[in-house]
Amino acid sequence: MSNYYAVFLPMLDQEKSMHYRPDHLSFLQKQTEAGRIFAKGRFTDGAGGLVIYIGETKNEIEQIVKQDPYISQGARGYEIHEWEMVK
Template sequence: MAHFAAILYMQDVEKNQEYRPQHLAYLEELAKQGKVHAKGPFVDGAGGLVIYVADSLEDAKELAEKDPYVIEGARRLELHEWKMSN
């Protein structure tokens, strides 16, 4: 398993508020499945970050693109494999 950083840049503040409950429920379900390592908003309001746990970039992309924020255009997705170090 590898880690993937999904940077979710703010696109639409109104849609962000509207779809926040669905976004959080989606990530909570994935966290229960062990597919989310960490998540949280940027303090400056520019968006947020989700660290997915997946077998491949393609698998992580599939998870990230199913986020209601991405589907509804509230956030713009940028995805990178992340090498976690201690």
């Protein structure tokens, strides 16, 4: 059974975020095509963004998140929380 994980990507460096945005978006597109993303978007106040990943474990999601150029290049931090969706 798959779980949902909300990943908050708080802004660390706005200049780096702008520079690595195309790489970040490409990374997210690949994850979406692989069926690993439920939803994604930026916060309109500039605080960062949120990606809701689909996976088996928090560790699995963390390994994916660490590959995001925003994370690997120090543009954003990350917090991962398992998310129980209520419909």
